Amino acid sequence: MAIxxxxxxxxxxxxxxxxxxxxxxxxxxxxxxxxxxxxxIYWIVDNTVDNLRRANIASxxxxxxxxxxxxxxxxxxxxxxxxxxxRALLVGFINTLLVAITGIITATIIGFLVxxxxxxxxxxxxxxxxxxxxxxxxxPPLLVIFFWYSGVLSILPQARDALALPFDIFLSNRxxxxxxxxxxxxxxxxxxxxxxxxxxxxxxTRYARQRQLATGERLPVLWTVLGLIIGLPLITFLVTxxxxxxxxxxxxxxNLTGGSVVGPEFMSLFLALSFYTAAFIAEIxxxxxxxxxxxxxxxAHALGIRPSLTTRLxxxxxxxxxxxxxxxxQYLNLTKNSSLxxxxxYADLVAVGGTILNQTGQSIEVVSIWLIxxxxxxxxxxxxxxxxxARMALVER
Amino acid sequence: MARTILTxxxxxxxxxxxxxxxxxxxxxxxxxxxxxxxxxxxxxxGFAAPNASGDWSGFDVDYCKAIAAAVFGDATKVKYxxxxxxxxxxxxxxxxVDVLARNTTWSINRDTALGFNFRPVNYYDGQGFMVRKELxxxxxxxxxxxxxxxxxxxxxxxxxxxxxxxxxxxxNPVVFEKLEEVNAAYDAGRCDVYTTDQSGxxxxxxxxxxxxxxxxxxEIISKxxxxxxxxxxxxxxxxxxxxxxxxxxxxxxxxxTQANVEEMKKSANPDVQRFLGVEADSKIGTDLGLTNEWxxxxxxxxxxxxxxxxxxxxxxxxxxxxRGLNALWNKGGLxxxxxxx
Numbered sequence: 001m002a003i004x005x006x007x008x009x010x011x012x013x014x015x016x017x018x019x020x021x022x023x024x025x026x027x028x029x030x031x032x033x034x035x036x037x038x039x040x041i042y043w044i045v046d047n048t049v050d051n052l053r054r055a056n057i058a059s060x061x062x063x064x065x066x067x068x069x070x071x072x073x074x075x076x077x078x079x080x081x082x083x084x085x086x087r088a089l090l091v092g093f094i095n096t097l098l099v100a101i102t103g104i105i106t107a108t109i110i111g112f113l114v115x116x117x118x119x120x121x122x123x124x125x126x127x128x129x130x131x132x133x134x135x136x137x138x139x140p141p142l143l144v145i146f147f148w149y150s151g152v153l154s155i156l157p158q159a160r161d162a163l164a165l166p167f168d169i170f171l172s173n174r175x176x177x178x179x180x181x182x183x184x185x186x187x188x189x190x191x192x193x194x195x196x197x198x199x200x201x202x203x204x205t206r207y208a209r210q211r212q213l214a215t216g217e218r219l220p221v222l223w224t225v226l227g228l229i230i231g232l233p234l235i236t237f238l239v240t241x242x243x244x245x246x247x248x249x250x251x252x253x254x255n256l257t258g259g260s261v262v263g264p265e266f267m268s269l270f271l272a273l274s275f276y277t278a279a280f281i282a283e284i285x286x287x288x289x290x291x292x293x294x295x296x297x298x299x300a301h302a303l304g305i306r307p308s309l310t311t312r313l314x315x316x317x318x319x320x321x322x323x324x325x326x327x328x329x330q331y332l333n334l335t336k337n338s339s340l341x342x343x344x345x346y347a348d349l350v351a352v353g354g355t356i357l358n359q360t361g362q363s364i365e366v367v368s369i370w371l372i373x374x375x376x377x378x379x380x381x382x383x384x385x386x387x388x389x390a391r392m393a394l395v396e397r
Numbered sequence: 398m399a400r401t402i403l404t405x406x407x408x409x410x411x412x413x414x415x416x417x418x419x420x421x422x423x424x425x426x427x428x429x430x431x432x433x434x435x436x437x438x439x440x441x442x443g444f445a446a447p448n449a450s451g452d453w454s455g456f457d458v459d460y461c462k463a464i465a466a467a468v469f470g471d472a473t474k475v476k477y478x479x480x481x482x483x484x485x486x487x488x489x490x491x492x493x494v495d496v497l498a499r500n501t502t503w504s505i506n507r508d509t510a511l512g513f514n515f516r517p518v519n520y521y522d523g524q525g526f527m528v529r530k531e532l533x534x535x536x537x538x539x540x541x542x543x544x545x546x547x548x549x550x551x552x553x554x555x556x557x558x559x560x561x562x563x564x565x566x567x568x569n570p571v572v573f574e575k576l577e578e579v580n581a582a583y584d585a586g587r588c589d590v591y592t593t594d595q596s597g598x599x600x601x602x603x604x605x606x607x608x609x610x611x612x613x614x615x616e617i618i619s620k621x622x623x624x625x626x627x628x629x630x631x632x633x634x635x636x637x638x639x640x641x642x643x644x645x646x647x648x649x650x651x652x653x654t655q656a657n658v659e660e661m662k663k664s665a666n667p668d669v670q671r672f673l674g675v676e677a678d679s680k681i682g683t684d685l686g687l688t689n690e691w692x693x694x695x696x697x698x699x700x701x702x703x704x705x706x707x708x709x710x711x712x713x714x715x716x717x718x719x720r721g722l723n724a725l726w727n728k729g730g731l732x733x734x735x736x737x738x
Contacts, residue, residue, distance in 0.1 A: 073569055359554075
């Protein structure tokens with residue numbers, strides 16, 4: 001770039017008046033814009049503060065330390081009505097994260113399958129995938145959520161006549177209840193074995209790659225890693241005498257008691273967001289794969305590389321470069337769409353924040369917290385995906 | 398949802414305009430625009446609900462009409478803003494509505510920190526529970542372990558938490574923002590118990606698919622004085638809204654009804670004459686910023702308190718709620734109007 005700058009003819013000095021100087025003019029317009037923006041922000045803030053005072057509305061973030069007084073149905077961390085508003089927001093934030101992360105994982109898996117399905121030579125698979133994409137892409141996400149929620153509610157039996165599935169899993173309109181493992185004495189060894197297995201797997205994978213680079217010999221990485229991660233904890237578990245019990249759900253007077261329950265609110269939101277976003281991801285994946293020049297495949301075949309390896313080593317790495325940027329947008333959309341939870345009573349950040357907003361009347365404060373949290377979530381997702389994109393980008397040598 | 402955020406942001410950004418109007422005379426604003434903007438429930442049979450042709454009716458709606466009648470002498474000069482529990486306070490704070498007549502409980506927090514004024518309690522209510530008969534529950538104390546449907550952002554939600562904690566009972570709250578969503582969830586069996594103000598329970602029971610399968614439990618776990626609310630800082634408007642209620646109560650006490658109000662103007666009783674603004678040199682209405690006919694207009698439009706009650710939620714309605722605490726003070730209730738003098 002440095003070369004480019006020195007080559008530019010010095011226009012600014014040749015023109016006589018300073019008013020005609022494009023550089024000066026540029027700075028002038030930018031300064032005007034900034035001044036107007038600053039004045040606008042000042043006016044809004046000043047007006048707000050002034051009017052809040054005039055309307056006798058208490059403001060500030062002190063309310064976050066007050067006792068909440070209400071209960072939250074779904075919480076991953078302990079929460080009672082004695083906890084603070086701040087903790088209630090944290091509960092909502094964790095619930096948002098939970099549905100966003102699980103939704104993103106599931107949507108990615110379904111999306112990739114359907115996207116590849118659309119390119120399948122099998123007529124039925126291709127047409128089914130097409131139908132899936134067109135149906136879910138063209139329905140508003142809120143309707144998809146209602147479809148799952150109302151569908152689930154009206155079809156499933158009451159809690160007392162819960163549908164008993166194998167392994168003590170019960171299905172009812174109160175959600176899915178399943179046995180919760182309760183760690184007994186010595187259970188920590190199994191966990192330890194699991195962590196060791198993961199560390200060993202990482203180590204072995206690196207070693208195998210170095211070995212292949214050095215000698216060309218390929219080690220059975222997949223099987224070794226699977227064996228380590230499943231086998232080692234399993235053996236430890238059996239050797240220490242299977243120290244895990246289960247808290248099995250049993251029918252109580254109103255609900256099933258004991259075990260763990262995944263409520264219908266979470267299930268319907270999770271399913272709806274996954275299915276909805278997967279339709280978009282499918283199209284992105286198809287575009288990405290189509291975007292790789294046919295010459296690449298033909299060249300790989302000409303070199304005698306097997307079709308499965310061609311897909312894995314030639315097509316997909318190049319397709320990923322096209323897929324990742326729009327995929328990031330879909331992840332952000334899914335996270336933001338999770339705020340539709342409020343329609344079905346899932347205790348996400350917006351739902352809990354709304355309750356707090358109502359109990360305390362601190363609308364501006366709560367809305368500002370929403371804005372900051374969603375902005376941070378989106379920026380964090382973007383940063384991660386940009387990092388991943390940079391890793392996957394074509395390395396120019 | 399969108400409306401809540403919008404209202405909050407608008408109230409933040411444009412409060413210059415909104416609050417300017419709020420702190421100044423609401424009455425002048427209302428007269429200038431030609432109608433009262435009244436915040437009501439999104440749909441609670443008996444209190445505020447639109448009928449098939451979109452006309453609103455109900456106990457709270459009659460208060461909106463009565464205010465319009467007092468201001469304009471014409472009960473039709475009202476526009477209704479249906480508000481969920483969550484939307485109602487920002488809507489009033491920002492000046493989107495002039496008065497909130499939306500079965501809203503008067504509490505100290507709302508009266509102070511939220512910047513509102515509540516005064517005449519137009520309905521003395523209390524929170525109750527409704528369950529399915531087949532569960533064979535006789536008392537709220539047997540509800541441990543139940544899933545409870547409740548509307549979020551209400552005092553109900555807080556009382557529920559307090560009651561179950563105080564009695565050491567477990568429960569699983571299932572919360573929704575809109576009353577319609579709570580109804581649907583309870584009707585579909587998502588929860589075992591429905592809790593809200595008892596008047597609300599009677600009203601909601603009518604909308605269930607099989608009303609006879611449900612009973613309202615005897616316990617009342619809270620005081621819920623329902624009152625119309627206005628913004629702080631406008632005493633004149635506050636007085637008008639308060640005295641509209643007192644006029645309704647006073648009319649019932651005097652026996653002034655929708656049917657006989659013209660006749661009663663000729664009454665020999667000086668109290669009645671003063672109340673109806675026919676006393677010589679009367680300033681009974683002009684001091685409020687209204688005409689002396691204001692009480693007459695209210696009664697002509699909606700009747701007296703007893704008539705409003707009976708028509709919407711009492712004996713003359715499907716709800717058939719007893720007068721109970723809402724009877725006049727001289728009939729064993731709490732409804733009492735300061736002297737019109």
